[in-house]
Amino acid sequence: MEPQVQPHADTTPVENTQTESAPVANETPPPAPAEDGRPLFASLPLSEPIMQAIQELGYLHPTPIQAQAIPEVLKGHDVLGVAQTGTGKTASFTLPMLEKLSGSRARARMPRSLILEPTRELALQVADNFKLYGKYLRLSHALLIGGESMAEQREVLNRGVDVLIATPGRLLDMFARGGLLMTQTSLFVIDEADRMLDMGFIPDIEKIVTLLPPHKQTLFFSATMAPEIRRLADSFLRQPVEITVSRPSSVASTIDEKLIIVEEDTKRRALRKVLQTLTAQNAIVFCNRKRDVDMLQRYLTKHGFATGHLHGDLAQSLRFATLERFKSGDLQILVCSDVAARGIDIGGLSYVFNYDLPFNAEDYVHRIGRTGRAGKQGHAISIATPKDHELVEAIENLIGKAIEPTTFPTIETIGWDHVPATETTVPSQVAPQTSPEEDPSLSSGEGKKRKRRRGGRNKRNGQDVHADNAADIVPTSIPRQEEPVHAHGVSIELAPAFENDVPRTGFGGDTPAFMLIPRRRRNLVPAQDADRNEPIQHDGRHYGDE
Structure with a gap:
């Protein structure tokens, strides 16, 4: 068998996922603790190319979820892992997956392993992990996520990939187009299962499971273990090894909360x-x-x-x-x-x-x-x-x-x-009530409650007046001309551009300039030389054209 290591790596060729010096996966003892009581990566059953990449990244001690999950995955068991976010769940399945896949090659359109992620960003993060940990292994991976060219993704799949990292929707779309077969997928990972549940991906995942071989190894990881997550785990896994490294939904002790x-x-x-x-x-x-x-x-x-x-x-x-x-x-x-x-x-x-x-x-x-x-x-x-x-x-x-x-x-x-x-003040929509004693002009009835009801004016004695009960309808923030404006001996009143309440539809809440031009009403105070029965006449002087 060809060595699965790049020529510059001074390592023993990888054969059947284990080196000659590494113990057999089924007989792997628990990781040996270091002097401070924490286990070392060197004590895990990982081959030399993977260990070299881990050492270059500066990692010495696996996290609790990694120390417990990696040996069980290498033994071929289904795993149900529960750990809070930020505890290293990604490496707990990427490292043993690299170890198990390093002994053979993939065929066109038939990925050897599948990882489902709820979001594109998380899929990219997992892909970065494979680049870092598998830099000395000749294994290929591909991303199958939305927002990217499906033609390019199909071309990558046609060359054969060892690890396929996908979101559920794009995966089903590619399968429906005939660009993907999963009959050779022997390792299946459902990551962030609780997030999958929140985003409504569970029906898609159930359909994807029916497309996979019946005899496969399934790894199921979640940050929480709600009853619905437990039901899903029971339906997807076969006699799984349950690993819970911390109380679900607990906050890391290294975070200061304010x-x-x-x-x-x-x-x-x-x-x-x-x-x-x-x-x-x-x-x-x-x-x-x-x-x-x-x-x-x-x-x-x-x-x-x-x-x-x-x-x-x-x-x-x-x-x-x-x-x-x-x-x-x-x-x-x-x-x-x-x-x-x-x-x-x-x-x-x-x-x-x-x-x-x-x-x-x-x-x-x-x-x-x-x-x-x-x-x-x-x-x-x-x-x-x-x-x-x-x-x-x-x-x-x-x-x-x-x-x-x-x-x-x-x-x-x-x-x-x-x-x-x-909350302790009078709402601005309700106009304050003014009694005739407070405003003498109201006693004559001339200025009494000028705000009018939506839907137009009422005619009273041949003149335009406002509805008496409109004070509770029209917002007080709308400007009004309380005094008539005199132009060329004719008294006119400027009406507001909008007299109805919000919303102002059709313009996104902004008043267009042409609608700000005031409308003119009939004479309120007739001039001595004006005929009330004739319309108001305007000339150029009114618009400043003199």
């Missing part, structure tokens, strides 16, 4: 002041809505921050470029939605901000898990308003500890029981 409570209309200013005070080297800011992502990115850019944004409505090429700029340090802040909550792995990320608290408490754990990774210190700061109290309580119940509100320099913080000032 909570700042402010008024709703001061959230943007509060975030800006925090960023200016902390001078964060890099930070991710999470919003719940895509339009808020765009708004916040423009706001921070306006105030001098190198800011990018990321959400599902952006073109795939722009998302890739933005993520690469953030990883390289060209961008200081990345504003994103939850689409990237589990797809970003930035080494040394210092801060995570929740501009909006997530509606799902588990998303809080996934968001802040972007920092404090690999034992490094991280910081998570959430900006809340009094209406977010229930969301905070749900998060605290999930993580099993309280997040105490804190004060911050230059920011006016409030408490949960704070009542906004607008």
Whole structure:
């Protein structure tokens, strides 16, 4: 058999996934601990080419999920792994997968292994892991994700790939077009299963399972173990080895959590002041809505921050470029939605901000898990308003500890029981009532409640007057001419451009210029030389053409 190692690597050829000096996978003992009690990568049954790549990356100790999962995967067992985000789940299946696939080659259109990911960003992250750990192995991998040319992806598959990393929708699309066969797929990985459930991919996954061979090894990883996730695991796995390395949905102890409570209309200013005070080297800011992502990115850019944004409505090429700029340090802040909550792995990320608290408490754990990774210190700061109290309580119940509100320099913080000032004042939509005693002009009935009802004027004694009960309908913010305007001896009254309430449809809320030209009404105070029965006449002098 040809050695599966590049010529410059001084290693023993890989044969049947194990080196001569490595123990047989089925007889692998538990990893030997180091002097500090933690296991070493060198004690795991991994071949020399993989170990060389791990050492070059500077890793000595596997994480708990890696130390327990890697030997079981190499033994051929189905694995159900539960671990919080940021604990190294990706390497726990990529490393043994490289070991198992290194002994043979793939055939055209028939990938030997399949990894399903919920998002494109996470699929890219897994592909990066294969590049790093498999640099001394002649194994190929391919990405099958949306937003990229399907023709190019079909061409790669036709050359044969050992590892196929895909999102469910694009995979089914390629299969329906005849560009993919999965009869030779012997290793199947479902990553971030709880996220798959949240995004509605479970029916697609169930269909994909029917396309795979019945005798395959399945690895099922999730950050949480809700009852629905348990049901899915029972249907996909055969006598799995269950590995739980931490309490589900717990926050890493290396993350310092803070909570700042402010008024709703001061959230943007509060975030800006925090960023200016902390001078964060890099930070991710999470919003719940895509339009808020765009708004916040423009706001921070306006105030001098190198800011990018990321959400599902952006073109795939722009998302890739933005993520690469953030990883390289060209961008200081990345504003994103939850689409990237589990797809970003930035080494040394210092801060995570929740501009909006997530509606799902588990998303809080996934968001802040972007920092404090690999034992490094991280910081998570959430900006809340009094209406977010229930969301905070749900998060605290999930993580099993309280997040105490804190004060911050230059920011006016409030408490949960704070009542906004607008709730104690008279709403602006209701016009104040004025009695005849307060306004003598009303006693004559001439100026009595001029606001009119929607739908037009009422005729009363030959003159235009407003509906008496329209004060509660028309907003007081609409400007009105309370006194008539005199032009060429004729008294006229300027009517507002809009007399009806919002919304102003058809123009996106903006009033076009031609509609701002005031309309003219009939004479209110006739001039001595004017005939009331004839229309008002205008000449050039009225428009300044003299």
